[in-house]
Amino acid sequence: xxxxxxxxxxxxxxxxxxxxxxxxxxxxxxxxxxxxxxxxxxxxxxxxxxxxxxxxxxxxxxxxxxxxxxxxxxxxxxxxxxxxxxxxxxxxxxxxxxxxxxxxxxxxxxxxxxxxxxxxxxxxxxxxxxxxxxxxxxxxxxxxxxxxxxxxxxxxxxxxxxxxxxxxxxxxxxxxxxxxxxxxxxxxxxxxxxxxxxxxxxxxxxxxxxxxxxxxxxxxxxxxxxxxxxxxxxxxxxxxxxxxxxxxxxxxxxxxxxxxxxxxxxxxxxxxxxxxxxxxxxxxxxxxxxxxxxxxxxxxxxxxxxxxxxxxxxxxxxxxxxxxxxxxxxxxxxxxxxxxxxxxxxxxxxxxxxxxxxxxxxxxxxxxxxxxxxxxxxxxxxxxxxxxxxxxxxxxxxxxxxxxxxxxxxxxxxxxxxxxxxxxxxxxxxxxxxxxxxxxxxxxxxxxxxxxxxxxxxxxxxxxxxxxxxxxxxxxxxxxxxxxxxxxxxxxxxxxxxxxxxxxxxxxxxxxxxxxxxxxxxxxxxxxxxxxxxxxxxxxxxxxxxxxxxxxxxxxxxxxxxxxxxxxxxxxxxxxxxxxxxxxxxxxxxxxxxxxxxxxxxxxxxxxxxxxxxxxxxxxxxxxxxxxxxxxxxxxxxxxxxxxxxxxxxxxxxx
Amino acid sequence: xxxxxxxxxxxxxxxxxxxxxxxxxxxxxxxxxxxxxxxxxxxxxxxxxxxxxxxxxxxxxxxxxxxxxxxxxxxxxxxxxxxxxxxxxxxxxxxxxxxxxxxxxxxxxxxxxxxxxxxxxxxxxxxxxxxxxxxxxxxxxxxxxxxxxxxxxxxxxxxxxxxxxxxxxxxxxxxxxxxxxxxxxxxxxxxxxxxxxxxxxxxxxx
Ligand SMILES: Nc1nc2c(ncn2[C@@H]2O[C@H](COP(=O)(O)OP(=O)(O)O)[C@@H](O)[C@H]2O)c(=O)[nH]1
Ligand SMILES: [Mg+2]
Numbered sequence: 001x002x003x004x005x006x007x008x009x010x011x012x013x014x015x016x017x018x019x020x021x022x023x024x025x026x027x028x029x030x031x032x033x034x035x036x037x038x039x040x041x042x043x044x045x046x047x048x049x050x051x052x053x054x055x056x057x058x059x060x061x062x063x064x065x066x067x068x069x070x071x072x073x074x075x076x077x078x079x080x081x082x083x084x085x086x087x088x089x090x091x092x093x094x095x096x097x098x099x100x101x102x103x104x105x106x107x108x109x110x111x112x113x114x115x116x117x118x119x120x121x122x123x124x125x126x127x128x129x130x131x132x133x134x135x136x137x138x139x140x141x142x143x144x145x146x147x148x149x150x151x152x153x154x155x156x157x158x159x160x161x162x163x164x165x166x167x168x169x170x171x172x173x174x175x176x177x178x179x180x181x182x183x184x185x186x187x188x189x190x191x192x193x194x195x196x197x198x199x200x201x202x203x204x205x206x207x208x209x210x211x212x213x214x215x216x217x218x219x220x221x222x223x224x225x226x227x228x229x230x231x232x233x234x235x236x237x238x239x240x241x242x243x244x245x246x247x248x249x250x251x252x253x254x255x256x257x258x259x260x261x262x263x264x265x266x267x268x269x270x271x272x273x274x275x276x277x278x279x280x281x282x283x284x285x286x287x288x289x290x291x292x293x294x295x296x297x298x299x300x301x302x303x304x305x306x307x308x309x310x311x312x313x314x315x316x317x318x319x320x321x322x323x324x325x326x327x328x329x330x331x332x333x334x335x336x337x338x339x340x341x342x343x344x345x346x347x348x349x350x351x352x353x354x355x356x357x358x359x360x361x362x363x364x365x366x367x368x369x370x371x372x373x374x375x376x377x378x379x380x381x382x383x384x385x386x387x388x389x390x391x392x393x394x395x396x397x398x399x400x401x402x403x404x405x406x407x408x409x410x411x412x413x414x415x416x417x418x419x420x421x422x423x424x425x426x427x428x429x430x431x432x433x434x435x436x437x438x439x440x441x442x443x444x445x446x447x448x449x450x451x452x453x454x455x456x457x458x459x460x461x462x463x464x465x466x467x468x469x470x471x472x473x474x475x476x477x478x479x480x481x482x483x484x485x486x487x488x489x490x491x492x493x494x495x496x497x498x499x500x501x502x503x504x505x506x507x508x509x510x511x512x513x514x515x516x517x518x519x520x521x522x523x524x525x526x527x528x529x530x531x532x533x534x535x536x537x538x539x540x541x542x543x544x545x546x547x548x549x550x551x552x553x554x555x556x557x558x559x560x561x562x563x564x565x566x567x568x569x570x571x572x573x574x575x576x577x578x579x580x581x582x583x584x585x586x587x588x589x590x591x592x593x594x595x596x597x598x599x600x601x602x603x604x605x606x607x608x609x610x611x612x613x614x615x616x617x618x619x620x621x622x623x624x625x626x627x628x629x630x631x632x633x634x635x636x637x638x639x640x641x642x643x644x645x646x647x648x649x650x651x652x653x654x655x
Numbered sequence: 656x657x658x659x660x661x662x663x664x665x666x667x668x669x670x671x672x673x674x675x676x677x678x679x680x681x682x683x684x685x686x687x688x689x690x691x692x693x694x695x696x697x698x699x700x701x702x703x704x705x706x707x708x709x710x711x712x713x714x715x716x717x718x719x720x721x722x723x724x725x726x727x728x729x730x731x732x733x734x735x736x737x738x739x740x741x742x743x744x745x746x747x748x749x750x751x752x753x754x755x756x757x758x759x760x761x762x763x764x765x766x767x768x769x770x771x772x773x774x775x776x777x778x779x780x781x782x783x784x785x786x787x788x789x790x791x792x793x794x795x796x797x798x799x800x801x802x803x804x805x806x807x808x809x810x811x812x813x814x815x816x817x818x819x820x821x822x823x824x825x826x827x828x829x830x831x832x833x834x835x836x837x838x839x840x841x842x843x844x845x846x847x848x849x850x851x852x853x854x855x856x857x858x859x860x861x
Contacts, residue, residue: 123727142763414749418722421673422694429691462672462694462722498724534731537697546696593700593715596732600699 043073047152051142052081054101064098068139070152077108077156079128081139103136108157114169116146119504126150138499165632321609322353324555330359338377340366346373351564354555360474367561368471368487370480384480391479395450419448419460426465430550432473444468447482454486461496464489466545470554491636495541502635506540507533510571512629517575517618521582528591535596536574543570552608559612565619567637568630572622576614577606664705664831665715665735667765669757670742671750672721675780678814679742680718683824688815695720698732705828714828726760733765738774738831740823743792745779745811751792754800767834774830775807778823783813 047070053063066083081103106128115127117138124146125138141149150169153159162168333346340346343366355363365371371380398412406413423444427433433440447468452460468485475481494502510533515522525531538546543560545553560570578585581602590598619626633639668676677692684701700717717732719725733739739761743750758775767773779797782790794811801807808830810823 123730418672425691425693461724462720463696465694466696496724500725500727532731534697534728537728541696546693592732596698597700600697 043071046070046072046077046156047149049141049143049145049149052145053140053142054081054137055140063140064101065142066102068149070149070156071105072156077153078105079103079108079111080105081136101137106130108153108171111171113162113171114150114153114159115165116150116167116169117501117504118146118167119501119508125499167631321612322349324354324356325349325359325363326356327359330363338380339375340373343373347562347564351559351562354558360554360558361476364471364474364558364561365480365484367558368484369490370484370487387483388479391450391482394454395446397453398449415452415460416449418462419445419452419465422462422465423448427469427550430469430473433469440472443478443481444472447472447478447485450482451485451489454482455489455493458489458493458496463496463542466542467492470545470550470557473550474554491638492543494635494639503537503540505631505634506568506571507536509568509630509634510536510540510574513571513575513622513626514578516625516629517622518579518582521578521586524586528595530592530595535592535599536578538600539574539577540570544573547603547606548608549604556608556612565616566627568634569615569619570636571630572615572619572626573611575618576611577602579614579618580606580611662711663713663715664737664828665717666738666740666827666831667717667719667733667736667761668740668742669719669761670721671744671747671753671757674721674742674744674747674750675814676721676742677718679778679780679812679820679823680716682814682817682820684716686817688817697725698728705825707829707832712828712832714824714831726764729760729764733761736761736765736767737834738776738827739765740776740778740827741807742778742780743797744781745787745790745792745797746781746784748791751779751797751800758804771805772834774834775804776823776827776830777801777807777809779809779811780814782811782818783816 047068049068051065052068053065055063064083066081068081069079071078071080081101083098083102110131111128112131113129115129116124117126118124123140123142124144125140126146126149127135127138129135150159153169153171158172159169162170329349333340333342333349335341346366350363350367366373371383375383398416401409401412423441426441426444428441433444444465448460448464451464452458467488468481471484471488472478472481475484492502495506496502511522511525511531514525522531525533543553544556547553548556556573560573563569566572581598584590585595585598588594622629668680670676672694677695678688680701681692682688684703695718698717698719700715703714703716705712705714717736719729719732739758741754741757743754745751754777762770762773765773777797777800779792779794784790797811798809801809808826810819810826812819812823814820
């Protein structure tokens with residue numbers, strides 16, 4: 001291994017210096033030192049970032065901060081990450097931990113891919129996967145700079161975005177035919193991009209014959225058009241943005257081509273696409289596509305032609321919400337064995353009307369996935385009895401912990417205390433959980449504590465008691481509630497991941513959906529620096545549990561759980577609510593604080609039926625484009641649906 | 656309008672889950688205590704008008720989820736804070752021991768311009784419980800910690816009975832005001848997170 005520590009500039013005096021070197025190398029022409037490099041092995045720092053940290057444990061505050069560098073030596077690019085000395089944020093992290101995690105000169109030929117995470121909240125981070133399949137712990141970019149990191153790498157090695165996941169960058173990957181096609185589209189991998197800043201619009205893609213001068217002119221026109229007076233040239237940050245923008249243009253191009261093909265083979269326009277997507281015949285929807293204005297739900301938005309295909313169209317949807325499914329009708333969905341013969345029809349029925357109170361106990365088990373639709377009466381009875389004893393077994397794992405044991409089991413004590421603090425403040429105004437020494441409150445505690453043993457890694461997290469409470473209320477049975485909760489957490493568990501990635505990805509998708517479905521509102525949020533959608537955090541984390549009363553929450557949940565139009569209907573519900581109040585939000589020029597307060601205070605004032613109808617319409621309108629806003633693996637999608645060779649379920653804790 | 660006076664004071668309340676952050680805030684602003692506040696999800700704030708000498712200020716008090724797991728969200732709203740209130744439960748050693756983590760986490764995420772002198776106030780809450788018999792953190796111990804961190808003002812409170820709550824928040828407001836004025840320059844009410852993080856890109860605080 002190359003002795004890279006020689007070139008490790010570890011004090012700040014060298015920092016500015018190396019930054020200069022870094023930007024200099026970015027703007028230098030590609031060919032300059034490639035040939036001479038074999039002679040003298042000069043190491044050159046082409047990227048340097050301070051305050052890049054790893055979190056070796058699950059505790060956010062136990063971190064090791066260090067300096068990340070890209071070093072060019074000879075013909076190869078190396079990466080190093082060296083922790084700072086004597087700077088442990090916590091006494092529990094020893095120097096040994098630090099040296100364990102230190103990354104010493106890894107050549108990029110050993111790196112298989114880089115996964116980028118750019119949550120709207122919290123820090124950006126990257127996961128470096130080696131050819132061996134091993135990965136370094138996530139590197140958190142506390143001071144930003146992930147984009148530059150990738151852009152710099154791209155100047156020196158062949159880096160291409162995975163077709164499966166726009167956040168995965170493959171290093172030196174020439175295998176995949178699709179990627180080969182993409183790379184033949186002249187991706188800007190040469191450093192010369194810096195000297196010839198190209199416009200970030202698509203036309204530059206085909207401009208190989210253009211001279212540098214022309215490109216420059218076009219570029220400055222573009223900058224002026226956008227009202228930006230600042231000189232963009234030679235600014236590495238702009239360079240990287242351009243590179244990445246080009247990237248995304250190519251991926252978008254690929255995606256659009258794909259959806260174009262789908263469209264062509266499935267009739268015209270997005271509506272038929274939405275139909276196909278959900279295996280529906282067009283007439284099973286009660287709206288019609290009109291070319292003139294019968295009822296225009298989007299009349300107040302000037303829609304840029306690019307962002308919506310349906311600006312000329314309008315929708316008529318007259319389907320009022322239906323009465324909830326009752327037991328008589330329910331029995332028509334079951335055959336003599338008790339199998340649900342047409343689960344699609346059932347889900348559709350519940351989507352439009354929900355379930356009657358008394359029937360929830362039975363139907364929720366299916367919606368949640370605890371019972372499968374093709375199970376029989378007999379099979380279910382058997383499952384229930386097995387699950388009951390399984391539950392008791394798991395419960396016993398903590399029940400049997402003695403006082404003496406607990407004394408030496410801090411994690412258990414802390415978990416138990418946290419749960420106990422939360423169950424006593426969960427839905428106490430509902431008669432079911434009312435009063436001192438309420439046995440249902442104890443039951444909540446037992447289930448949550450048992451769950452935290454069933455899924456010890458995830459443990460207990462605030463918000464879980466909100467999700468469990470209606471389930472216990474409906475099931476009125478401890479083991480059954482537990483297993484239904486387990487099924488729910490299969491989908492919503494990522495909401496409670498330590499890195500908050502589950503929520504981040506949903507808020508990200510939400511921002512994309514608003515951009516698609518209400519561009520002016522998106523622009524407004526952008527202008528007010530509200531694009532992190534943090535004000536929707538509570539909505540997403542616990543599925544609107546705090547926004548509606550208990551009864552309405554249960555109605556909403558059963559509709560969401562049908563996954564009928566989309567697995568992510570809840571995101572369209574978010575858009576629907578935001579759209580409902582858009583004129584107030586924009587009219588009163590709400591800033592981030594005011595908006596957060598406003599949204600928090602909407603609790604209890606949202607009309608559920610109207611919102612659901614809006615959400616349905618928005619979801620249908622968005623069609624394929626809407627789906628494309630939602631990255632694969634975004635909760636509540638089940639993680640195992642992913643087919644890519646890369647694990648996209650964001651369980652970075654495992655990595 | 657650089658002459659415009661700063662009238663909004665932003666205060667962040669931090670501390671372990673269940674120590675009484677939400678209760679303290681509500682006791683101060685609404686003069687109410689309820690056993691039924693729900694666990695805070697995400698963040699929320701309450702505002703209260705306070706008067707100092709002849710000037711009127713709006714105290715904006717931010718309450719957050721206390722579980723460690725939600726800490727990374729802090730970055731979204733700690734910025735621009737004028738004072739940070741650290742709360743622990745005098746009946747829980749762990750909640751006291753975590754004060755240091757909360758303090759450090761706050762300084763990292765809020766990145767105030769002068770971290771050395773950023774005003775904190777520490778509250779030891781729930782002193783009413785069991786007439787103080789179940790208390791495990793002594794006042795002496797708490798005060799010693801506060802002294803070691805640059806003489807942080809310390810109060811013992813009960814959100815339930817309202818003990819010392821008014822006094823504590825007056826001190827909090829005063830400190831917030833001081834930190835705002837020391838900065839001299841007018842700061843907008845909302846802090847442009849995007850821009851400030853870009854400026855910081857090249858910097859190194861180590
Ligand atoms: N006896 C007593 N209980 C309190 C006090 N402050 C809060 N609590 C209780 O402690 C629990 C947690 O309070 P909360 O304000 O929600 O804590 P947070 O999680 O820090 O916001 C609730 O059951 C409150 O009723 C106090 O001063 N005395
Ligand atoms: Mg709270």
